[in-house]
Amino acid sequence: MVAEAYRYITENRERFWEAVQTHVTISLYALLIAAAICIPLGVLCAKYSRLTAPVMGLFNSLRVIPSLAVLVILLPILGTGFTPALAALTLLACPPILINTYLGFRKVEPSVREAASAMGMGAGRLLRRVELPLAAPLMISGLKTAAVEVVASATLAAFIGGGGLGTFIINGLGLYNFPMLLVGALPVAALAVLMELVLSGLERYASKFQRI
Amino acid sequence: MNGLALQFKGVSKLYPGAADPAVRDVSLAVEEGSFVTLLGTSGSGKTTLLKMVNRIIEPTSGSITLFGRDIRERPATELRRGIGYVIQQTGLFPHMTVEQNISTVPDILGWDKSRVSARVSELMELVRLPEDMRKRYPRQLSGGQQQRVGIARAMAGDPKVLLMDEPFGALDAITRSSLQDELLAIQRRLGRTVLFVTHDVSEAFKLGDRVVVMNGGVIEQAGTPLELLTRPATDFVRQLTGGDDLFQLLELLKAEDRMLPLSAESMLPESAPSVQRTDSLKSALEQMLRHGASEAAVVNEQGEAVGRLTLDRLQPQPREGGADVGVFAETL
Ligand SMILES: Nc1ncnc2c1ncn2[C@@H]1O[C@H](COP(=O)(O)OP(=O)(O)OP(=O)(O)O)[C@@H](O)[C@H]1O
Numbered sequence: 001m002v003a004e005a006y007r008y009i010t011e012n013r014e015r016f017w018e019a020v021q022t023h024v025t026i027s028l029y030a031l032l033i034a035a036a037i038c039i040p041l042g043v044l045c046a047k048y049s050r051l052t053a054p055v056m057g058l059f060n061s062l063r064v065i066p067s068l069a070v071l072v073i074l075l076p077i078l079g080t081g082f083t084p085a086l087a088a089l090t091l092l093a094c095p096p097i098l099i100n101t102y103l104g105f106r107k108v109e110p111s112v113r114e115a116a117s118a119m120g121m122g123a124g125r126l127l128r129r130v131e132l133p134l135a136a137p138l139m140i141s142g143l144k145t146a147a148v149e150v151v152a153s154a155t156l157a158a159f160i161g162g163g164g165l166g167t168f169i170i171n172g173l174g175l176y177n178f179p180m181l182l183v184g185a186l187p188v189a190a191l192a193v194l195m196e197l198v199l200s201g202l203e204r205y206a207s208k209f210q211r212i
Numbered sequence: 213m214n215g216l217a218l219q220f221k222g223v224s225k226l227y228p229g230a231a232d233p234a235v236r237d238v239s240l241a242v243e244e245g246s247f248v249t250l251l252g253t254s255g256s257g258k259t260t261l262l263k264m265v266n267r268i269i270e271p272t273s274g275s276i277t278l279f280g281r282d283i284r285e286r287p288a289t290e291l292r293r294g295i296g297y298v299i300q301q302t303g304l305f306p307h308m309t310v311e312q313n314i315s316t317v318p319d320i321l322g323w324d325k326s327r328v329s330a331r332v333s334e335l336m337e338l339v340r341l342p343e344d345m346r347k348r349y350p351r352q353l354s355g356g357q358q359q360r361v362g363i364a365r366a367m368a369g370d371p372k373v374l375l376m377d378e379p380f381g382a383l384d385a386i387t388r389s390s391l392q393d394e395l396l397a398i399q400r401r402l403g404r405t406v407l408f409v410t411h412d413v414s415e416a417f418k419l420g421d422r423v424v425v426m427n428g429g430v431i432e433q434a435g436t437p438l439e440l441l442t443r444p445a446t447d448f449v450r451q452l453t454g455g456d457d458l459f460q461l462l463e464l465l466k467a468e469d470r471m472l473p474l475s476a477e478s479m480l481p482e483s484a485p486s487v488q489r490t491d492s493l494k495s496a497l498e499q500m501l502r503h504g505a506s507e508a509a510v511v512n513e514q515g516e517a518v519g520r521l522t523l524d525r526l527q528p529q530p531r532e533g534g535a536d537v538g539v540f541a542e543t544l
Pocket residue numbers: 227228230234252253254255256257258259260261411
């Protein structure tokens with residue numbers, strides 16, 4: 001069966017690579033946009049406790065909505081295609097990044113912050129040299145959770161015409177064509193594992209100081 | 213006479229929402245090169261007073277000058293780079309190596325690499341950290357070693373003034389005592405002005421040229437250790453310092469303070485122990501008791517006899533305080 005799937009890939013090389021590309025692109029975009037929004041938001045939440053409850057509440061409630069439901073809800077607003085799929089995946093990636101950034105920054109000891117400003121560090125230097133490196137292990141771990149979730153869920157993008165590897169899965173299911181289903185499923189699993197490995201490596205590197 | 217490193221003028225701090233000020237109308241002058249300890253019970257405002265110097269806390273009223281300049285004249289970050297700061301929880305950066313921690317201020321000041329590296333070596337030697345600890349992270353060090361790094365980091369930018377908030381509070385007695393000795397030696401050598409917070413009476417007395425006793429946000433008394441012991445200004449000070457505790461006094465006085473001149477007719481017996489002129493009377497007494505002698509020879513650094521001590525001389529002398537004090541011009 002795997003051999004059949006492999007033959008399908010070699011025969012439809014172009015279609016396959018296009019799907020992989022779309023899948024990876026949409027996942028990375030979703031992650032980047034989510035990080036660009038949620039890292040600053042997490043930092044602000046950690047600094048201004050008034051923001052914490054409303055922002056965290058909002059994103060936590062988004063988290064309980066299944067991704068397929070998000071897609072369906074967004075459908076009437078954004079229509080079908082790449083953009084609504086990207087929006088849904090971005091929403092999905094937000095909570096782990098936001099929460100872990102917040103936790104990472106809250107974990108920085110007040111005495112460390114005080115020492116840093118007492119040495120004459122300005123706010124920018126404090127952020128770059130002290131807070132970010134100290135929060136990094138948790139932040140990367142949040143990014144990892146988000147990445148794996150997004151890569152897996154990007155499969156669903158196909159349901160609303162977003163393309164990607166999910167297309168093979170849907171077609172395979174529809175046609176009772178098991179090999180075709182594998183053409184979609186195996187690379188998705190491989191991508192998720194790859195993300196996990198890369199980000200775990202990064203996390204280990206960033207947390208070196210805690211482990212020695 | 214030295215100039216003033218620090219001067220507090222009518223400084224008060226009322227925290228928002230607090231009923232009483234944490235520090236009330238404090239005026240204090242700190243001479244350049246002196247070691248001043250702030251002594252008081254918990255909540256007496258020591259930390260608050262200390263943190264107003266580097267503007268981690270802003271006073272509600274009053275002013276503070278550093279070498280004659282109001283500390284508000286400059287941006288806080290710039291002011292802080294010229295003031296060393298050490299705290300009990302060390303506040304070391306856990307993600308930075310010993311070397312990186314120590315070079316924090318030189319880095320901010322933009323020194324070049326080789327100069328920073330040389331400075332780190334110099335400081336590690338000063339605080340007696342072995343060079344092979346350079347690449348270690350704080351969590352790989354003992355509490356005492358971490359505190360040494362904290363002191364080295366505070367001194368890295370060569371600040372004229374060092375603020376220390378119970379830096380040895382969490383250490384065992386032996387480590388604490390040896391760090392105290394080293395800090396004293398460093399301060400004597402470099403002549404920095406130190407403002408040191410502690411709630412430990414013997415630490416305050418051992419380290420301070422001058423001890424400032426705080427209670428309820430005000431200064432009860434500021435003076436030399438001997439003054440506080442012999443002429444406590446208030447009941448609080450009397451209680452805190454144990455009043456006229458003979459042993460404390462013996463610890464503070466040196467052999468040379470009480471020795472009698474050598475003379476031909478008062479030859480010391482062979483059995484008499486000898487003590488250094490700078491030894492405390494307490495250790496002199498210990499020596500005499502141990503040797504069963506009623507006299508001891510006082511010798512100088514070269515081992516030459518310069519005087520003698522008798523048991524009589526260890527008794528409290530009338531009006532000792534009056535004779536021994538007056539080292540400081542009281543500026544309060
Ligand atoms: N940030 C703050 N907000 C409100 N009140 C404070 C704050 N910091 C200190 N206080 C109060 O001010 C008073 C003096 O506190 P401070 O920390 O200066 O005392 P301290 O002498 O250093 O005590 P300790 O020996 O326990 O460290 C205390 O009553 C304390 O509760």
